[in-house]
Amino acid sequence: MHDRRAHRPNPTQRQTRTPLMTRFPNRRLLAIALASTLAAPAWAQQPVDPQAAFGFPAPPADTPAPATAPVPAPSAFTVSDIRVDGLQRIGAGTVFTYLPIERGDTVDSGRVGDAIRALYDTGFFEDVRIGRQGDILVVEVTERPAINKLTLTGNKDIKTEDLLKGLRDIGLAEGETFDRLALDRVTQELTRQYNNRGKYNVVIEPTVSPLDRNRVDVTIKVDEGKAARIRHINLIGNDAFDDETLTDSWESGESNWLSWYRRDDQYSREKLEGDREKLRNFYLDRGYIDFTEDNIQVAISPDKRDMYITAGLIEGEVYTVSSVEVTGDTVLPKEDIERLVFLKPEMTFSRALLEFSSDQIAATLSNIGYAFAQVNVIPEVDRENRTVAINLQVDPGPRVTVRRVVFKGNARTADEVLRREMRQFEGAWYSQAAIDRSKVRLQRLGFFESGSVNVESRPVPGSNDLVDVEFSVTETTSGSFMFGVGYSQLSGMTTSVQLSQNNFLGSGNRVSVEAQRNVYLQRYSFSYMNPYFSDNGLSLGYNLWWREFDNSEFNTAQYSSTSRAAQMVLGIPITEHDTVSAMVGIDSNQIFAWRGSSPQSIVDYIDVIGQRTFHAWRAEVGWARDTRNDFLQPTRGTLQRVTAEVSLPGSTAEYYKLNYEFSKYWPISRALVLNTRLELGYGDSYGDARYGTVYDPYIPADEDAPPTGDPVPREAVADGLPFFENFYAGGARSVRGFRDNTLGPRESAWNSPYMQVIGGAVKTVGSLEMFFPTLFDSPAARVSAFVDFGNVFKDVDAFDAGELRASAGVALMWRAPVGPISISYAMPLRDEEGDELERLQFTFGGAF
Incomplete structure (x- = not known):
């Protein structure tokens, strides 16, 4: 027995406690009905055993009367105490909080009905009965179960997170009180949403599994089925334009060979409504002001798999513009505003041009502070003469x-x-x-x-x-700490430790520390860049690195090098899109090459210079223009970059290099983005060529005899771009379908038939790549189809467009949690005998 006095809430709690009626508004009528059916019998049976007051069966007639049998009571009585039975999870204090009867109150059937309604309104109980035992008010309740676990399975079109959020909003969530009516409403709503997506075969199966302690597990199994396909679209009444012209921009379309990607043949009510609006806009943009849809019918096959759409059209007549007037407070000179109106008298009426004109006027005013500027278009239609007079009324609103x-x-x-x-x-x-x-x-x-x-x-x-x-904003990973391995076909297994942060401690500064080792490379580096070294956007950075490099494992000439460098980088913003950069540094490059293993020109260059270690003071200037709309996955805009690098006078080798990069993104449609890319490179030495005498081993006439005698002297020259600064092409980040760095000039070592890639001083690489941004829902993955072309040439005189190589294929780029992955498959379109092909190429752990 629960004593009312032990659980009486204080008045403050009673006033601030909000009934749950708003969460379950549809229970009021049910509560009233139950109150009328339960309360009256309870009071009508006062002389009977108290069980009968709760609607339970009366004991047999021969059952002895209890010693404290209830005494017949009048129609109303004063409550001496309150008892609550049937509680499991809910405390008695909660019942007392919502019960509008207190000890000492006089109770009649009307107040009992109010009490039953109040308890039902809480949403906590499936059944409520009120009776009396003497002067004690007895409240019998049956609690609703609590939801222990809520599971969704089979849903693909609608994300689980979105579904759970929607269920939570209506009170169907883990920990909440279970309501069978709410579950039924969810089933109906899910069915409706899938029907709107064209999936009429959807089956929603909710399952409720009872558990101990008055709990349940709720499982909603979704069998989405397949979307109904649009088999035919029939337009009736269109005389001025054919069906193909009218439906060209529609999202809905008949099944075709591209439907697997575009999914335009999947019926959706929302898509069809959008297409109907496009149809109206099409006619209004061409002067058909009186255009209307007579009716539109959507029929579905008996198996709910095929849809047939029929639309009746009334085109009407073409209207021209009789006059255009700008009125109201234009703020700016009226003639300046009138120049923003692109619809002129005698032109065919076009709602698109009219809206564009009004938008331009509003945008112009919003750029000078009138954020809420409006342009009200007032057309005056003369149907007799088929003309329209237009008044553009400008309302700038307050300056903001x-x-x-x-x-x-x-x-x-x-x-x-x-x-x-x-x-x-x-x-x-x-x-x-x-x-x-x-x-x-x-x-x-x-x-x-x-x-x-x-x-x-x-x-x-x-x-x-x-x-x-x-x-x-929604932040993404802007840095990483990586200790692990990577793999690519070029470098094989790579072990590395790297700490990089493009947004170091949230400051916007870029910091990177790296130690990397694989079969051809050991590298240790540190870099730092502060993009706002000064308040006006001046950037300042530093680079330090040491590298031991074996080119023979890099698909290039057989020589190795050990290099180190220290650099300082400066960036100066010129305009909103343009930046000028400068770099100065000092580096040292020690070359190891061997006659008979390394290409002859490399050995000759080292011998003429007279030393294997090349020291250089290096300077670089550049200009970049970037109008792309996004850093990770741009869909529009252009990136251009020009750099000029030179080793200053006094360096071991004096040379310069010029680079030009161009990349432009063209948004063709929501599902297609074209990228055109071009990269050009050129290098040469400056100053006088350096000549010297080199010595080749003597080769006897008898090829089987060992070399004997004195070395044979020969004049050689060290000129042009140093071999260790040559350009290379081919590979996953250049011309796909060809092995990395294998395109361009080749040369053999002394007295060796094996040809080795030595690179060149002229580089030409380009690409046409079509991205499909909607193929995957994830923004971390993208698929493309591409055509690559390019090659490397010894110098300008050796350039021959007929020697350019080309390939075509598809690529997948994915920013995986463990690192970026790039996979491409390419078929060479233009190759020559001796080219090293590699159709399937992939990298893991590099940027793309």
Whole structure:
């Protein structure tokens, strides 16, 4: 027995406790019905055993009466105590909190009905009965079970996270009270959503498994089935345009050979509504103001697998523009605003041009502070003459100042790092162009997921001329600590320890420490870059590295080198898109080459120079222009970079190198992005050529006899780009389908028939690559089809376009949690005998 006095809540709790009626609004009618059916019998049977007051069967007639049998009571009585029976998980205090009857109250059938309704409204109970035993009010409840575990299986079209969030919003979640009616509503809603996606064969099977302690496990099994396919689209009444022209931009389409990728033949009600809007826009953009859809019918086959769409059209007549007038407060000179109107008199009416004109006017005003500028289009249609007079009424609204620029979602990145990318400043007039530019600059930092930077302007409450601009971001991994292995076909197994952070401690600085070792390379390096060394964007960085390199394992000439360098890098922003860079450094390169193993020209170059260690003071200047819209996966924009590198006078070898890189992204459609890429390189020496005498071993006439006698002298020259600075082409990051670095000039060692790749002073590499961004839902993966071409030549005179190699294939790039992976399969389109082909190529652990 639960004593009301022991569980009486304090008045404050009673006032602040919110009934659960709002969560279960549909129970009110049910509670009223139950109250009327349960309360009246309870009071009508007062002289009977108290069990009968709860609706239980009365004892047999010959059962002895209890010593304390209830005494017949009047229709109302005063409650001396309250007892709650049937509780398992819920405390009696919770019942007392929501029960509108207290000890000492006078109770009649009306108040009992109110009490039953109040307890039902909590949503905690499946059944509530109220009776009396003497002057004690007895409350009998049956609790609803609690949800122990909620499981979703089989759902692919709708993500599990989205489904669980939706279920949680209606109270169906782990730990919540189970409601069978809510589960039924979920089943109906899921069926409706899948039907809207064209999946009419979907089967939703909810299963409720009872557990001990009044708990249940809920499993919702989804069998999505296959989407119904659009087999035919029939347009009736279109005389001016054929069906193919009208449906060319539709997302819905009849089954075709590209439907496996575009999925345009999968019926969806939302897609069809969008296509109907496109149809209306098509006609309105061509002057058909009176265009209407007579009706549209969607039929489905008996097996719910095929859809047939029929639409009746009434095209009407073509209208022309009789006049265009700009009125209202234009703020700027009226003639300047009129120049933004692209729809002129005597032109065929076009809603697209009209909307573009109004958008341009609003955008122009928003860039000078009028954030809420509106352009109201008032057309006057003359159906008799088939003309339209247009009045563009400009309402600039108040001029707006930005009060605050705030950031959300940057848990690791300091606000200062984001704020220095802003082109919209606090206290300045609102400018939509500046805000858009700020958004692009944040996307190009590489600290945030692709497409995750969003911006919203919020009016300040109580003011019509102040707004707050809020940027929300989703951070991505901007660095890594890696200890492990990688593998590529070129370098084989790679062991490495690397600490790299493009956003070191949230400061925006780039720091990298690396130790790497594989079959041909040992490398230890440190680099640091502060992109905002000064407030105006001056960047300053340092590079230190030591490298031991065996070229013979690099598909190139057989020689090895040990090099070290120290460099300082400076960057100066010139415009919003342009940057000038400079680098100065000192390096040392020790070469190990052997006559009979290394190509003859390499041995001759070293002998003429007279030493194996090359010291250089190196300088580099460059210019870059970057208008890409994203750092990780751009879909539009251009990257151009020009660099000139020179070893300063006094270096062991005096030379220069020029590089030009071009990459442009062309958004063809939502599902297609074309990238055109070109890379050119050229190098040469400056100053006078250096001549010297070299000595070849004497070769006797008898080839079987060993070399004897004095070495044979020969004049040689060291000129042009040093061999250790040559360009190379071929491989996964150059011309795919050919082994890494195997394209270009070849040369044999002294007295050896084996030809080795030595690179060249001229490089030409290009690519056409089509990306399919919607093929995978994950932003970390992308697929492309490409055509690569290129080659390396000894010098300018040796360049021959007919010697360019080409290949075509497909590629998969994936930013996996363990590191980036790139896989490509290419078929050579243009190759020559002796080329080293490698159709399947992959890398793991490198950037792409």
